[in-house]
Amino acid sequence: MVQINLPPNSKVLQGDYYKDKTGSKNIRKVNIYRWDPSKNENPRIDTYEVDMDNCSSKVLDILNKIKNEIDPSIAYRRSCSHGVCGSCAMNMNGKNGLACTKSHSELEGDINIYPLPHLKVLKDLIGDLSTLYKQYESIEPWLKSSNKNNETENLQSIEDREKLDGLYECIMCACCSTSCPSYWWNGEKYLGPAVLLQAYRWIIDSRDEERKERLQKVADELKLYRCHTILNCTNACPKDLNPAKAIAEIKKMLATT
Amino acid sequence: MDNNNPLSPHIQIYSWHISSLVSISHRITGIINILVITLICLWVASLLLGETNYEIIKFFLKSFFGKFLVIGIIWSFSFQILAEIRHLLMDLGYGFELRTSKISGLMVIFGSFILTVFIYIIGS
Numbered sequence: 001m002v003q004i005n006l007p008p009n010s011k012v013l014q015g016d017y018y019k020d021k022t023g024s025k026n027i028r029k030v031n032i033y034r035w036d037p038s039k040n041e042n043p044r045i046d047t048y049e050v051d052m053d054n055c056s057s058k059v060l061d062i063l064n065k066i067k068n069e070i071d072p073s074i075a076y077r078r079s080c081s082h083g084v085c086g087s088c089a090m091n092m093n094g095k096n097g098l099a100c101t102k103s104h105s106e107l108e109g110d111i112n113i114y115p116l117p118h119l120k121v122l123k124d125l126i127g128d129l130s131t132l133y134k135q136y137e138s139i140e141p142w143l144k145s146s147n148k149n150n151e152t153e154n155l156q157s158i159e160d161r162e163k164l165d166g167l168y169e170c171i172m173c174a175c176c177s178t179s180c181p182s183y184w185w186n187g188e189k190y191l192g193p194a195v196l197l198q199a200y201r202w203i204i205d206s207r208d209e210e211r212k213e214r215l216q217k218v219a220d221e222l223k224l225y226r227c228h229t230i231l232n233c234t235n236a237c238p239k240d241l242n243p244a245k246a247i248a249e250i251k252k253m254l255a256t257t
Numbered sequence: 258m259d260n261n262n263p264l265s266p267h268i269q270i271y272s273w274h275i276s277s278l279v280s281i282s283h284r285i286t287g288i289i290n291i292l293v294i295t296l297i298c299l300w301v302a303s304l305l306l307g308e309t310n311y312e313i314i315k316f317f318l319k320s321f322f323g324k325f326l327v328i329g330i331i332w333s334f335s336f337q338i339l340a341e342i343r344h345l346l347m348d349l350g351y352g353f354e355l356r357t358s359k360i361s362g363l364m365v366i367f368g369s370f371i372l373t374v375f376i377y378i379i380g381s
Contacts (some may be wrong), residue, residue: 010263035263043263091265094272117267120260127265181277184267229347231276231358245353252350 002185015044018070024051029110030062032074035121043121046071052104060088060099062111076125083238086173089116090125096175096236116178118187129174135191136172139199139218144210160206167201167246169239170194176233176243182226190226191218193233193243200246203253219254227251275362283340286333293330328377335372339365 006012015034020027027049035043048066055065060081067074076099077087083101090099091114093107104111119127147154177183177192191199196218203214218224224247233243303310317323343361346352352361 004268006264006266006269009261010266012266033265037262091270094270112270114270115265117265117271119265120262121265122262128262179271181268228280229276229344229353230280231353231355232271232274234353234355234358235274235276242353245350248347248350248353251348 009042011042013042013044015046018046018048020049020051022051022054024053026052028052028062028104030066031110031112032063032066032125033114033121034074034124036073037123046074055104057103057105058100059092059102059104059107059111059113062104063099063113074125075123084171086171089173089175089178089238090114091117096179096238098173098175098238101238116174118178118184127178131187132174132177132192132194135195136198139191139195139202139214141198141202143202143205144208146209154207156206163204163206164201166241167197167204170197170201170241171239172198173238175236175238179232179236181230181232182228186222186226189222191223193227193247196224196227196250197241197243197246200250203250215250215254215257218250224250224254275359275366279340279343279362279365282336283344286337286340289330289333290337293333328373331376331380332369332373335376336365336369339368339372 012033030048030050031045032048033043034046035041048070050062050065050070055061058081060078063074063076063078067076076090078100079085079087081088081100083098086098088099089096092099092102093109093112096116099113113125115121115125115127116129119129122128143154145154172194174194176197177194180193182190183192199214199218202208203211208214227244227247229244229248231244234241234245237243300314303314318327343352343365346361352358
């Protein structure tokens with residue numbers, strides 16, 4: 001269902017203002033979405049004044065600085081801080097990305113940080129991705145082969161291997177799926193760019209023997225064809241992959257086989 | 258999921274770019290075009306009822322508001338046609354690179370205005 005407005009319990013209110021205490025001249029305002037599941041309150045935007053003279057270059061550094069020096073109660077996911085694990089995916093100044101690879105010098109004006117869009121919030125910047133993981137499971141993301149010979153390698157030509165470039169690099173951070181308006185309105189049924197890119201990764205793998213079954217499985221009005229080439233996904237991908245192109249390739253394969 | 262956790266903001270905060278703007282405008286002009294085609298059919302049907310109907314519609318279309326409406330309709334059609342061509346090319350698998358999609362999107366936007374002027378001049 002297309003629901004443009006947020007439900008009443010999700011309306012965002014003005015929160016607290018944390019004034020700078022360091023006396024720094026290089027101050028930047030950072031607005032962060034906060035919601036505490038232990039209190040029966042609406043989400044709010046807290047504003048922090050951050051001393052940028054003593055802050056490293058990425059948005060995640062700002063969050064760490066706030067958590068360490070200003071407000072330890074703030075919650076967000078992070079792990080590798082090198083753009084490999086995909087934990088710190090969030091919405092920064094209106095665009096999804098990884099906080100650990102996004103330089104704050106690229107963002108203009110005050111910095112606005114929200115959780116990934118259109119998810120149930122668990123706490124502060126942490127959204128619930130369980131629907132996406134279930135959909136990922138549904139495409140059976142593993143190699144299906146009748147070759148039970150464990151003694152030798154399962155070889156692939158260089159050309160066949162190259163077909164996986166731009167697909168295997170996906171870290172499943174969900175930046176693309178949660179940037180997609182189609183996924184916002186039909187997230188329960190439409191698989192979304194992240195899962196469809198993974199589906200294509202197994203469809204195109206020369207070693208996989210169930211290409212036909214995989215194609216038939218995604219060939220569904222809602223699962224696949226809700227992609228309307230809005231290209232928010234490709235714009236959002238922090239690994240510079242192209243989920244929209246992968247979805248188009250699946251559509252093309254279905255139309256030509 | 259039926260829990261009481263809030264839904265994170267989506268369309269309220271997400272920034273627009275060329276491709277998403279073209280996509281939403283394509284939908285809006287599509288709806289407008291359906292209404293307009295219905296209107297044109299009704300107008301053509303009303304001609305069967307006699308000359309006075311024709312005169313009334315002609316008078317309306319010659320007025321300032323009528324001209325504004327005609328130009329709006331021409332733009333809506335122009336935009337729809339160009340965006341549709343872009344869609345067709347994408348269905349063939351072309352134009353998914355960020356740079357290409359941005360350029361093709363801008364071509365649709367500016368092209369729709371050029372096509373509008375072109376069609377209006379030919380029509381009048």
